[in-house]
Amino acid sequence: MLFETIAKIIAERTGCDVSSVKPESTFAELGIDSLDTVELLMSLEDEIGMEIELDQKVTTVDDLVKFVESKKQD
Amino acid sequence: MIKSEICELLSIEYPIFQGGMAWISDGSLAAAVSNAGGLGIIAAGNAPQDYVREQIKVARELTNKPIGVNIMLLSPFADEVAKVVADEKVEVVTTGAGNPSKYMELWKSAGIKVIPVVASAAMAKLMERLGACAVIAEGGESGGHIGEMATMPLVPQVCDAVKLPVVAAGGIADGRGVAAAFMLGACAVQMGTRFLSADECSIHPNYKEKVLSAKDRCTVVTGRRLGHPVRSLRTQFSNDYQKVEYDSSVSDAELEALAGGALRLAVQEGDLKKGCFLAGQAASMVNKRQKASEIIKEVADEAEIILKRASIWVK
Numbered sequence: 004m005l006f007e008t009i010a011k012i013i014a015e016r017t018g019c020d021v022s023s024v025k026p027e028s029t030f031a032e033l034g035i036d037s038l039d040t041v042e043l044l045m046s047l048e049d050e051i052g053m054e055i056e057l058d059q060k061v062t063t064v065d066d067l068v069k070f071v072e073s074k075k076q077d
Numbered sequence: 078m079i080k081s082e083i084c085e086l087l088s089i090e091y092p093i094f095q096g097g098m099a100w101i102s103d104g105s106l107a108a109a110v111s112n113a114g115g116l117g118i119i120a121a122g123n124a125p126q127d128y129v130r131e132q133i134k135v136a137r138e139l140t141n142k143p144i145g146v147n148i149m150l151l152s153p154f155a156d157e158v159a160k161v162v163a164d165e166k167v168e169v170v171t172t173g174a175g176n177p178s179k180y181m182e183l184w185k186s187a188g189i190k191v192i193p194v195v196a197s198a199a200m201a202k203l204m205e206r207l208g209a210c211a212v213i214a215e216g217g218e219s220g221g222h223i224g225e226m227a228t229m230p231l232v233p234q235v236c237d238a239v240k241l242p243v244v245a246a247g248g249i250a251d252g253r254g255v256a257a258a259f260m261l262g263a264c265a266v267q268m269g270t271r272f273l274s275a276d277e278c279s280i281h282p283n284y285k286e287k288v289l290s291a292k293d294r295c296t297v298v299t300g301r302r303l304g305h306p307v308r309s310l311r312t313q314f315s316n317d318y319q320k321v322e323y324d325s326s327v328s329d330a331e332l333e334a335l336a337g338g339a340l341r342l343a344v345q346e347g348d349l350k351k352g353c354f355l356a357g358q359a360a361s362m363v364n365k366r367q368k369a370s371e372i373i374k375e376v377a378d379e380a381e382i383i384l385k386r387a388s389i390w391v392k
């Protein structure tokens with residue numbers, strides 16, 4: 004679920020096809036830089052209704068999914 | 078007299094910051110600007126903590142007005158310098174080239190006012206949430222490390238995104254720029270390039286000369302390939318760099334090595350071949366050698382006249 008939400012936001016941002024966003028895709032491959040990441044998180048917060056403070060480096064989409072899931076549990 | 082909420086917030090007279098400039102804005106320049114009623118900012122750049130402590134001391138001896146320190150987040154010494162500014166309780170910390178989240182608590186608990194440089198509306202929002210007291214919206218016209226957005230569209234969008242006071246930077250070098258920034262919703266400005274010609278700015282005479290003789294199309298952006306674009310004056314260095322930047326046979330590491338130390342060569346040795354002379358698009362508007370205090374007064378006086386006259390457009 005979370006993966007689909009993130010993939011959709013990435014596809015909207017970068018104009019790529021949503022099916023080309025894979026869990027193992029790196030943000031660099033997707034053309035997402037650090038400023039884009041901040042925007043991505045803001046959109047994600049709106050979608051899932053919680054604040055996310057990214058305090059570690061995420062390289063792939065799956066890293067981000069795992070990070071957000073761990074925060075949801077706290 | 079030009080006044081805004083930033084003046085009360087920081088106890089300064091003019092809503093004008095002298096932006097931190099690595100290797101360049103030391104304790105003497107910052108003190109001169111603060112003494113003139115603006116906010117002088119010492120740049121920590123890539124320097125270790127001893128240098129920063131020393132420059133804060135120099136500035137404190139020259140002025141009892143508030144001063145700022147700029148922390149370049151890409152610096153290998155960012156962690157130690159972050160602690161120094163908290164120990165020394167400088168009034169203001171500005172941050173460049175990244176996201177200062179991890180230091181915010183430390184600085185806030187030391188009573189420091191944190192004003193991050195942002196290059197996007199989302200970053201401004203994030204900084205507001207973390208407790209910044211204002212943000213500097215810096216457009217890509219500026220000298221040094223730059224973002225992709227230009228000042229004109231960036232400033233109003235940042236103003237819409239946050240409730241904090243917004244300081245406009247990038248391409249502002251005279252009273253017209255200041256007046257325009259206020260029209261866009263900012264309540265203060267930060268200038269870097271204009272202060273390069275200040276008497277108290279102790280860059281190599283060749284550097285000053287290059288800025289004073291620059292024309293409008295004299296700057297170029299290099300380093301996009303490595304993800305850290307930088308605006309500087311067109312020189313032998315920038316030409317050589319541009320030639321290899323998009324040559325795939327040159328590795329990223331080689332490219333990185335080519336730029337290493339180039340700013341120091343420009344600032345300290347005035348090396349016209351290998352030096353990287355950072356400056357913004359407004360370099361060609363910098364035409365006189367002046368005291369920092371004269372720059373501040375002149376720019377503020379010009380802005381005042383323009384802003385007073387602005388109502389002529391309303392019929």
Ligand SMILES: Cc1cc2nc3c(=O)[nH]c(=O)nc-3n(C[C@H](O)[C@H](O)[C@H](O)COP(=O)(O)O)c2cc1C
Nearest residue numbers: 096097098099173219220221247248269270355357
């Ligand atoms: C020579 C030079 C060095 C700079 N170094 C830094 C720096 O170390 N950290 C930072 O946040 N900004 C740095 N900047 C940006 C300035 O603080 C300021 O925001 C910018 O110069 C404003 O745009 P302007 O050059 O058009 O006035 C630098 C700018 C110049 C011209």
